Amino acid sequence: MYNHDQLATLAAICDSGSFEGAATALHISSSAVSQRITALERASGAALLQRTRPVLPTRNGQALLRLARQIEVLTVDADAELRGGSTTTNTCAPLRFSLAINADSVSTWFQPVMKAIAVDRRILLDLHIEDQDHTDALLRQGAVMAAVTTSRTAAPGCTVEPLGAMVYWPACAPSLIRDADVDCCDPSRLPMLRFDKKDDLQHAYLRKIKAHREPPIHYLPSNREFLTAARLGLGWGVLPEGQIARDLADGTLVHLDPDHNVTIPLYWQRWHLPSETLDRITSWVRDAAHHALIETPVQPTPSRTTRVGG
Known part of the structure; x- marks a missing residue:
């Protein structure tokens, strides 16, 4: 037609x-x-x-x-x-693979997938960086072929599978606590970092500890600058465990609250299409997630929940 x-x-x-x-x-x-x-x-x-x-x-x-x-x-x-799967004799241009994914995943566990794509040489990566609560919207719009998302419900025409969960810790530079003229046990009184208006990670942590006030907020819509700001003592933020392990080990950052973290289950959604290329990418994603993420926690299905992202 x-x-x-x-x-x-x-x-x-x-x-x-x-x-x-x-x-x-x-x-x-x-x-x-x-x-x-x-x-x-x-x-x-x-x-x-x-x-x-x-x-x-x-x-x-x-x-x-x-x-x-x-x-x-x-x-x-x-x-x-x-052509027998040959990359050298393939006359078609490389496939442009569009993926919606959050910035924290790109900077941590997803990097082996990019390495596999670099070695394969048959795929051109087109990343759409978006908060993980909103990536499935791009999938529904047809803007991307797959998405790393927090949604357990498959978009129309897609399959969904759990990848595991990312662990985030509230952390800051030692100077933020040392120099603060407030009770350092109350994060709501300390300057807070936030990626953008969609970023709910810090507020998810504040809800978890039942904080009753809104902290002063710095907005830094860049994954790298967000981490840099935390290192410089501009404020505290909820950061991926895999991204800050070295900083915590050498003392550049410290746990603001070692008793509480935020755990974000992630899911892989892709077109329900019989495709060797999509199967290959899915295998790379599944393998990378298996080595870096923790097992997805069992979650109840509430009538309405404020989901978290970042």
């Missing part, structure tokens, strides 16, 4: 954010790009793109974008199978 060249053009526009960028990527004219999209919108009976900067898919466009991505995956898999 839908023309493959037209679907590929839709994907190219969404990748580049413009009709001109898609024309460059596809080695065709801008007018040819416009003609293909007009024909695809006529065939679907709906507007597929918002003519914004960057150009974004509409709700109907998201559905066809997901179809375009799936066709691309299946095409790459079929070409590899016909």
Whole structure:
């Protein structure tokens, strides 16, 4: 029903954010790009793109974008199978694999996956860094093929499996406690670091210890700068155990509260598609998580819960 060249053009526009960028990527004219999209919108009976900067898919466009991505995956898999899986004789361009994942995972347990992709050389990684409570939204929109998320409920057309859980500890520079003219046992009186408005990790910890006040907050929407700020004593933050183990060992950071941590279960969601490429990536993710994350705690299913992220 839908023309493959037209679907590929839709994907190219969404990748580049413009009709001109898609024309460059596809080695065709801008007018040819416009003609293909007009024909695809006529065939679907709906507007597929918002003519914004960057150009974004509409709700109907998201559905066809997901179809375009799936066709691309299946095409790459079929070409590899016909050529015996060879990376040197494969005539298709490397598959662009889009993944929604939180910054803390990228800086810790996910790094072996990036190493495997580097060795494999058949995949181009397209990371969408997002709070883990919000990554599944990108999956539902068709913007990504897979997501590391806190949601146990599979998005439509996807499978879900537990990866394990990340352990976070409230930590700070020794100077923050030493120099503070407050009760150092009360984190709500100390300056607090927060990644952005979506970051609920620190507040999850404050709820856990039943703190009754809002601390003064510094916002640092960068994983590296967030850790640097903690090291410099700007404030305390809830940080991944795997990221701060060396800092805790050498005294650069100390446990603000060694009796309480925050544990975040993570899940792997991917398209429910018979794909050797997606299976291979899933295997790498599963293996990396097995070596770095703790077993996912058994959780009740509450009627309504404030989930945590960071």
